[in-house]
Amino acid sequence: MATLIIILILVLFLGAILTGGYNKRFLERMQQSDLWSWITTVDHKRIGILYLISGGFFFAVAGLEALLIRIQLMVPNNAFIVGDTYNQLTTMHGTTMLFLVALPILFALMNFIVPLQIGARDVAFPFLNSLGYWLYVSGGLLLNLSWIFGGAPDAGWTNYATLALNDYSPGPGVNYYVLGLQISGIGTLISAINFITTIVNMRAPGMSYLRLPLFTWTTFVTSAIIMFAFPPLTAGLFMMMFDRIFGATFFSTAGGGNVTVWEHIFWIFGHPEVYLLILPAFGVFSEVIPTFSKKRLFGYHSMVFAVVLIGFLGFMVWLHHMFTVGLGPVANSIFAISTMAIAVPTGIKIFNWLFTMWGGRIRFTTAMLYAAGFIVTFVMGGVTGVMLATVPADLQFHDTYFVVAHFHYVIIGGTVMGMLAGFYYWWPKMFGRVLNEKLGKWSFWFFYLGIHLAFFPQHFLGLNGMPRRVFTFEANKGFETGNMVSTIGTFLMTIGVLILLYNVVWTLRKGKQADADPWDGRTLEWAVSSPPPVYNFAQTPRVRGLDAWWLEKVHGDGKLKPAEPLGLIHMPSPSHLPFIMAVGFFISGFGFVFHSWQVGALGLVVVFIMMYVRSFQEDHGYHLQPDELKGQGVDS
């Protein structure tokens, strides 16, 4: 408690000193600073960029963890990082990558692009958008602070009881996992509700559901999955929190609890989680491939149908993570069939992409390279997924490096390559400059070669008997070559990422200025300037068909048809409440991690005060004059 107050005062002092001394105008100066404007922003484009920055930061952290893991496994009987520390690394690598990197970077793209694609000026709830972002950051920071204060969680990203309970993980590590994920999970849920409302309510006139760009469709389905998948996680984390902090026995067999219940709850969340990671990537590819093939998406309707079906089936397959629990042949068979069934809609998508390219004119920009590289990589990961659904065979595959190979193939080959394709594709829109293509291609080839070198041999490591989550392996059992190749692959991937980073820095300084439509795009975001003005569209556009912008370019006069006259634009006001609420949650979480009721309650009090303030605050936003109106005698 005392520490917290001291830190708070120190921060205030530092703030005052760095901004020119504390006097009456201190607050005023702070409110005009750039930092303040980013903290209080409710602009979906700026929040998108914030997601990108924090996602990138956590990507660096989790990537470093992966490197350390692979260095330990480079040679047999290595003693670089062993035992508990190694378990902390694997746990944090998985948890960070899934919760703090993959989804947030996808959120970055969704936040920036979806309102533009549907012809909206912002998301439905700009305040909640900001709150969702800050909760994610505070949860993520809380989780990662575990490295410094008390040790990271070490029970795997799946956090199975009873290993995760106090008896077998006595430190604060798992508390960080529980509270960090709880807080960032609230943020994720809020953002999902926001996306759904936005897509349902804020589409421009004429933008019917079956004219939505595929990326918006996948965002829609992903958000729906989050709505149904995160509540079980929230409930499970609460039970875990009560077991660990308040002495409940939901999962403790000594107190009559049941360990299998945690596995069910976790995977009822956990399997939809992986689909909600892959669907937005599918969305990105469904934008990138048509654009660079100069063709409309092949089988748009079946693509939409497949996305919805995958989202739906994703909830009916969780038991395939638990074939070895021994739940009986009937349960195992049913879930084997439902798992295999998902291959059908996924196959439809793959062939539709191939036939979008068929007959087109394919430009291999970096974004398209990622999309093209994705197809084969993802199919290789997808087919091992079907193999894993084959119950008797899965009894051999389960919890071995075969599984590690499988999910890295789909998550890196799918989600990460989707993220990177989207990154190169939309970067000009987001920052007004085009990323360097030459560097981009170098980065792609290093990364792509790295993926296959790192993960292809792992299939065989698993089949040869190497379990996952082991910090060492014996010599002369046939594991040496595979592990060495795998580590080399990881280094190649690292080089790829470093080139990408250099590319970003280079582009921000010297990159080519992007015009509004650098790729000859098809959807509405390419109709506005790069980067778009704060209000996106001076006039809400009228949408006349699928690929609305392409339609206007090819069949119209190359300009969007307005759906309203030019006029003042209503904008939401920035707010500092979300940030302070997130700070409150952070303090509360930190308190509970160390069993401190007082600090935990104090943080929640801050949250409740902010909610109170927000509830009674009259904020009607403000009106803005678009550039097009300036100089015409209209005042705001």
Add this chain to the structure above:
Amino acid sequence: MKRRLPAWWLLTIPGLLAGCVSRNNMSALDPQGPVGKSQLNLIYLSTGIMTFVVIVVAAIYIYVVLRYRERPGDEKKGIPEQVAGSKKLEILWTAIPVLLLIILAVPTISTTFTLDKKPDPEESIRVNVIGYQYWWGFEYPDHKVSTSNEVHIPVGKKVDFVMKSHDVIHAFWVPSLGGKQDLNPGRQDRIVLQADKPGVYEGKCAELCGASHALMNFRVIAHKPDDFDRWIASQRKPDSTPKTVQAREGRRLFNQNCIGCHAVRGGGFKVEGRTGPELTAFSERTRIAGILPNNEKNLKDWLRNPQGFKPGNRMPAFDHLTEKQLDALSVYLESLK
């Protein structure tokens, strides 16, 4: 944009790496019993179907990428035809995967049910397995015999492993005999395995169970039926009496330091500790703690610093014993038959 990137050559990677398969006594690809064999059949079937799928996709992919990439001068040709879709094609690539999946699903389900059959108690032998952080206890309830970290079984006979966990979730996995089964705390689980040939088969814990999860090894030692009966008989009457002065001193030290956690049947001790691995007939074990070759030097090293070999295990270091005492203790342990 001038030089084209050859996408096809990436396909050579799988071929280069396929050489990684090697033979050892813990490979799922080299099964030594009927369970592992039926599982391998499904691994092959699913791999076959899936390789076919990958090849078809890759073939279309390579054709598309090579045939339809933009060439200089293409800009003049105008915009490609905007095809909305094709019902026939889409039905085709819905139906064919469904067919392939049915081909895979039928044997999957039938094997799932076959493997789950409980064995006839007359024709099988029951072994109780108890998982501890980070070692394995084995009991033969029909023979009143128990051991740890190395389980002996007869060949050609179904072995009904009935499992419990003492602390956290472990998983019992002997790749060359068959797939794995979790040991869930608070539940009783079982797996039926069989070895066709005598030999030593490596087993591992396959579910993250703590710091030394990677080192929670065990061995399945399969004997011809006669040899197995002899082993059981020797276990029922273990030779646990010290014969030399030094060994007698070792027994005294064992009684002072070890007996709280470890049992030696027939050693004349008043207690039989059960929180650590049983050490009856220790000299016949192939390994110490499942990881070190069993010899006196390794045994003394282990006694001095168990945490150095197996981080997080429950055994304290016995570095307060003198060199002479450690010698005596290890001589005694290595005399147990």
